[in-house]
Amino acid sequence: MGTSITSWENVSAYFTFADNPLALMLFSLGVAGIVVGLIRFIMKHEAEAFDNHK
């Protein structure tokens, strides 16, 4: 469903959703979200772990 090509003739960028900038922006937001989510997850883990060892 995400392919950006229908033939290998004269192809340049051929990765999934290469012809759909909106989708690529959404994926970028997803990447950012995962990184931010990781840091939030670690903060939560730290808070709980530190509370458990007061």
Added chain:
Amino acid sequence: MATETPTLESLQASLDAQQAIFNMHQAMNVEVFYWWCTAIMVMIHAGFLAYEMGASRSKNALAAGVKNILALAVIIPTFYLFGWWIYNAFPGGLMPVEASAALPWAQSMGPDVQDMGTGIFWAAFALFGATTGSIMSGAVIERIRVSAFLILTVILGSGVWILAGAWGWHPDGWMLTEMGYHDVGASGVVHAIAGFFTLGVLINLGPRVGKFINGVPQQIRAHNLPMTLIGLMMIIFGFFGFLGGCIIFNGGDTGWTTIYNNPTNLSAFAFNTLMGFAGGVIGCYIATRDPFWTMSGGLVGIISVAAGLDLYDPGLAFIIATCVSFIAVGAAKLLEKKGIDDAVGAVAVHGVTGVVAVILVGVFAGGTPNVGGNPAISLYGQTICAIIMAVLGFVPGYTVSYLLKKFNMLRVPENVEVLGLDEVEILAHPYPETVPAKSGTTTNVGDLEAKGA
């Protein structure tokens, strides 16, 4: 048997076909070269992993390792999101130029039959960025919160260093075009930036519990010094990928050039990388007779000559590396006297050495011309740019860590630090079948003095 007589047209067609094959293989060779440079650079991180875990006390060994692994994992995606764009957008200073092709939703930022360069250069630069994160990582072990460290490492590894790279490690960077800046092996843009960023963080982070008693520095022993030494040697191995990634493999008949487009070759890099390594080891051994510093001397030596790796006489490189080792050791002792607890000497090894290395290019290679109408290398230009590198590294490191400290997000609670991060956060033990080691605080003299430095 009849043979066809070649025509001018058929000969031209054959020549064009041969040229196309040659061009394709040349482009593939470029890819192959940087692919393996990037792979070898991963060894830097394996080395930092071993060296930081070994430098920690056993109660913090796994926490130090996890922190280091996560640094690599967050710098790669954030460098994809904005690091590569910063490099392409800011060569002129603080005003961005058009660089939409480097944004993460551009067609050039993914698999492309016609583009055999972007991905491989992005990868190499991402690993350079990860190196800056690892440089900071060792200095802050045993008391920084992982969450705070990851915020800082993203800012350093995907932001600050690559802005310095755009300024001083880009064919259109203003430091080159205005000042004739020369830093082929990234002594300034990677090492000085990371070292001074780390200094800013360390000031706000404070020393480990027990590091200073009544202002007197204590020796906190590495729990596994042999692993630390092996880790450092792995970093040296990785340096060959790092420095290989600093040279430009050009198509056509140009051959190798520096990132500033000046002619050079891998032979030049080979001479001075090895001579720098050897000089650094010898210098740090004489200065300290300490195993950790002897091996760190290899790093000091390479970093001290990296900025002028393409220009130095190998004998001069050896002498520079030996002499700068004394400066690095002296800087580490001075920082400790000032109350800075840099667990692995990162500020001295990377920051101070990086700045000195940039200035020394002006001392020994001043007057060397640049191509493309850029100013020649000068002591003035190198000194100004070295100061800029130190400030550019220090200010964001200090500022962001200061804010994290204000919100109580920078450092683990004291009781957690005493108990050990592995016990509290990691829920695993590095050596479960042995008795947990106690805190390594043992003596009442500074690390270096205790080792006869």
